[in-house]
Amino acid sequence: MVGAVIVKDGKIISEGWHKKYGGPHAEAEAITKAKPGDIRGATLYCNLEPCCHTNKQTPPCTPLIIRHKIKRVVISNIDPNPGVSGQGIEQLKNAGIEVISRVHEQEGEFLNRFYFNFIKNNRPYITLKIAQSLDGKITKEMGTQTSVTGKEAKRFVHQLRAQYDAVMIGANTVNIDNPALTVREIKGRNPLKIIIDGDLDTSAEAVVFNDKSLLITSKNADKNKLAAFKEKKTQIILLSPDNSGKISFNEINNILAEQKITSVLVEGGADIASQIISKQLYDELIVLQSPEIYGRGLSAFNLTENIKLKIKSIDKLGEDLKIIMQ
Amino acid sequence: MVGAVIVKDGKIISEGWHKKYGGPHAEAEAITKAKPGDIRGATLYCNLEPCCHTNKQTPPCTPLIIRHKIKRVVISNIDPNPGVSGQGIEQLKNAGIEVISRVHEQEGEFLNRFYFNFIKNNRPYITLKIAQSLDGKITKEMGTQTSVTGKEAKRFVHQLRAQYDAVMIGANTVNIDNPALTVREIKGRNPLKIIIDGDLDTSAEAVVFNDKSLLITSKNADKNKLAAFKEKKTQIILLSPDNSGKISFNEINNILAEQKITSVLVEGGADIASQIISKQLYDELIVLQSPEIYGRGLSAFNLTENIKLKIKSIDKLGEDLKIIMQ
Numbered sequence: 001m002v003g004a005v006i007v008k009d010g011k012i013i014s015e016g017w018h019k020k021y022g023g024p025h026a027e028a029e030a031i032t033k034a035k036p037g038d039i040r041g042a043t044l045y046c047n048l049e050p051c052c053h054t055n056k057q058t059p060p061c062t063p064l065i066i067r068h069k070i071k072r073v074v075i076s077n078i079d080p081n082p083g084v085s086g087q088g089i090e091q092l093k094n095a096g097i098e099v100i101s102r103v104h105e106q107e108g109e110f111l112n113r114f115y116f117n118f119i120k121n122n123r124p125y126i127t128l129k130i131a132q133s134l135d136g137k138i139t140k141e142m143g144t145q146t147s148v149t150g151k152e153a154k155r156f157v158h159q160l161r162a163q164y165d166a167v168m169i170g171a172n173t174v175n176i177d178n179p180a181l182t183v184r185e186i187k188g189r190n191p192l193k194i195i196i197d198g199d200l201d202t203s204a205e206a207v208v209f210n211d212k213s214l215l216i217t218s219k220n221a222d223k224n225k226l227a228a229f230k231e232k233k234t235q236i237i238l239l240s241p242d243n244s245g246k247i248s249f250n251e252i253n254n255i256l257a258e259q260k261i262t263s264v265l266v267e268g269g270a271d272i273a274s275q276i277i278s279k280q281l282y283d284e285l286i287v288l289q290s291p292e293i294y295g296r297g298l299s300a301f302n303l304t305e306n307i308k309l310k311i312k313s314i315d316k317l318g319e320d321l322k323i324i325m326q
Numbered sequence: 327m328v329g330a331v332i333v334k335d336g337k338i339i340s341e342g343w344h345k346k347y348g349g350p351h352a353e354a355e356a357i358t359k360a361k362p363g364d365i366r367g368a369t370l371y372c373n374l375e376p377c378c379h380t381n382k383q384t385p386p387c388t389p390l391i392i393r394h395k396i397k398r399v400v401i402s403n404i405d406p407n408p409g410v411s412g413q414g415i416e417q418l419k420n421a422g423i424e425v426i427s428r429v430h431e432q433e434g435e436f437l438n439r440f441y442f443n444f445i446k447n448n449r450p451y452i453t454l455k456i457a458q459s460l461d462g463k464i465t466k467e468m469g470t471q472t473s474v475t476g477k478e479a480k481r482f483v484h485q486l487r488a489q490y491d492a493v494m495i496g497a498n499t500v501n502i503d504n505p506a507l508t509v510r511e512i513k514g515r516n517p518l519k520i521i522i523d524g525d526l527d528t529s530a531e532a533v534v535f536n537d538k539s540l541l542i543t544s545k546n547a548d549k550n551k552l553a554a555f556k557e558k559k560t561q562i563i564l565l566s567p568d569n570s571g572k573i574s575f576n577e578i579n580n581i582l583a584e585q586k587i588t589s590v591l592v593e594g595g596a597d598i599a600s601q602i603i604s605k606q607l608y609d610e611l612i613v614l615q616s617p618e619i620y621g622r623g624l625s626a627f628n629l630t631e632n633i634k635l636k637i638k639s640i641d642k643l644g645e646d647l648k649i650i651m652q
C-alpha cells in the first residue's frame with residue numbers, strides 16, 4: 001500500500017496511489033497526472049522507497065523521478081525487497097536529489113505490515129481475532145453459537161476480512177457456527193477460507209466450502225470422507241500430525257507462504273486461538289469485547305500458562321470495545 | 327462538589343469552591359474574594375443551584391447574590407435537597423435575576439453522583455472495582471494473591487479510595503490478600519474499611535483492622551472470636567443472615583445510610599462482586615484489565631446468568647485498560 005503526493009511552493013500539485021498488484025506505482029501515477037513543467041523542483045512525498053528494479057511488470061520509478069527533475073524526495077520506509085533495499089535512494093542521491101527517509105517510519109511499517117513481514121520472515125502475517133464477553137467467554141452456553149458483539153463490530157470484522165488474503169478457522173467453529181466467512185457488511189473481496197481440521201470432523205456440506213477454500217487435514221484422514229470435499233471448490237492439503245497428534249502450525253505457515261498468502265485472519269475457535277497464542281505465532285491480536293458477563297459458556301482461551309501482551313490501541317466500536325494488542 | 331466562577335465583560339473576575347462540609351459555599355467564596363463594585367451586573371456560573379435554606383452551618387447564598395446585584399446566574403444542576411430543590415432559583419428570579427439552568431447537567435450529575443444518589447435513594451453510591459486479566463481472572467493461581475495491574479492502575483485505585491467514604495471487601499480477600507486498603511500512592515484521606523464476613527472467617531490480626539474499620543457479620547457469629555475484634559478500632563455490626571445464609575445487601579445499605587456513608591468502593595473478591603452484579607446493586611463498575619492471559623486462576627465473577635452492562639468510558643492506564651461501565 002503506497003501513496004505519493006507532489007508538493008511545490010507549499011501546495012499539493014498531484015497525488016497517486018498503487019491500486020493493484022502489477023498496476024502503476026504511486027509515484028508514477030502522481031508524476032503522470034501532473035503537468036511536466038510543474039513538477040520541476042517539487043518535493044515528492046512517498047511512504048515507500050521508490051523502486052529501481054526492472055524484473056517486474058512495471059518500469060522502475062527512480063529514472064522517472066530523476067528525469068522530471070524532482071528536487072527532494074521524502075520517504076517513510078526503505079523497501080525491504082532485496083531488489084530495492086536502499087538502492088532506490090542511492091540512485092536518487094547520485095542524481096543530486098535530496099532524500100529524507102524514515103519519516104513516520106512506524107506508521108508506514110504498520111500500513112505495510114503484511115508485505116514487510118512476508119519479505120522478512122517468508123510466512124503470512126497472522127492476526128488472531130477474538131470476540132469475547134467481559135468475563136472472557138465466546139459463547140453464552142457450551143456448544144451453542146453466540147453473537148457476542150454488535151453490528152458495528154460485525155462490520156469491522158467484514159472490513160478485516162476484505163483486507164486479509166485468507167481467513168482461518170478450526171473444525172469446531174465450522175461445526176458449531178457454520179459461518180460463511182464472506183464479506184457482506186461492506187463492499188470488498190472475499191478472502192480465501194482456510195479450515196484446519198486434523199481429524200476431518202467437518203462436513204463438505206458446511207457453508208464455508210461453497211466458496212474458494214483450503215482444507216488442511218492429516219495424512220491419516222479418512223479417504224472416503226475426503227472424496228466429498230474433492231467435489232467442492234476446496235483445495236486439500238494433507239500434512240503429517242506432530243507427536244501430540246496435531247498439525248504443526250509451522251508446517252501450515254510454510255504451505256501458505258508457498259501459495260503467496262501474506263496475511264491470515266484467524267477467527268477461532270478456542271483451540272486454534274490457544275495454540276497460536278501459546279506458540280507465540282500471532283503478529284497481532286484483536287479482541288472485540290462486549291460489556292456483558294456470560295457466567296457460563298466456553299472460554300476464549302484454554303491455556304495453562306501466563307501470556308503477557310501489549311496494548312497497541314483501544315477504541316469503542318458501537319457498544320463494544322476494540323482492543324488491538326501485540 | 328461545587329465550584330463558582332464570576333464573569334464580567336468576558337473576563338473571569340473571581341472564583342470559589344466548596345472545600346469541606348460546613349465550610350463556605352463556592353458562591354460565597356467567589357463573591358467574598360471579588361471587589362463588591364466589580365460584581366454588580368456580572369454573571370455567576372455555578373454547577374449547583376445556590377442554596378436558600380437556613381437550617382445549616384453556613385448562611386444561604388441567594389440573599390448574598392441578590393445583595394451584590396449579580397445580573398445573571400448559570401447553573402448545571404437543581405439541588406435535589408428538599409430544602410432547596412428549585413426554591414433557590416425561584417428566589418433569584420423573584421429578585422429580577424436571569425437564571426439559566428441545566429447547562430452541562432449530565433457532567434454536573436456525574437460530578438455529584440454520590441450526593442444526588444444519597445438524597446434520592448437514601449443509600450450509598452456503590453462502585454465495584456475489578457482488576458482482571460484479559461481472560462477474566464483475578465489471580466494467576468487459585469488461592470494466591472496476584473498484582474493484576476501496573477503502577478498507574480494502582481495509583482488510580484488509591485485516588486478512588488481517597489474519593490469514597492468507604493472501601494468494602496469480603497472475608498476471602500482479607501484472608502488471601504491481607505490488604506491495608508489505605509491511601510498511599512497519592513496524598514488523600516483514608517476511607518473507612520468495611521469488611522463483610524458472615525461466617526467470621528477473618529482474624530482480628532489482619533492489617534485492615536489496624537485502622538478505622540466496620541465489621542459486618544452474622545448475629546450467629548462466635549462470641550469468643552468477636553471479642554478479639556472489640557479490642558481493635560473496629561465497629562461491629564451484627565445482622566441476621568437471609569434464607570441462603572448470607573447477609574442481605576439491602577440491610578447493609580440501610581446500616582451504611584444511617585451512618586451517612588454516601589459512597590462505597592467495593593474492591594472484591596469474586597463472591598461479593600458476583601452478589602452485587604447479580605442483584606444489580608452497583609451504580610458503577612470499573613474494570614482495570616491487564617493485557618495478560620492467566621489461563622488458570624480464579625474468575626472475577628462466579629455467575630450463572632447473563633448480565634448486560636454499558637460502557638461509559640475507556641482509557642489506557644499505563645499498560646492496562648480502564649473500562650468504566652454502568
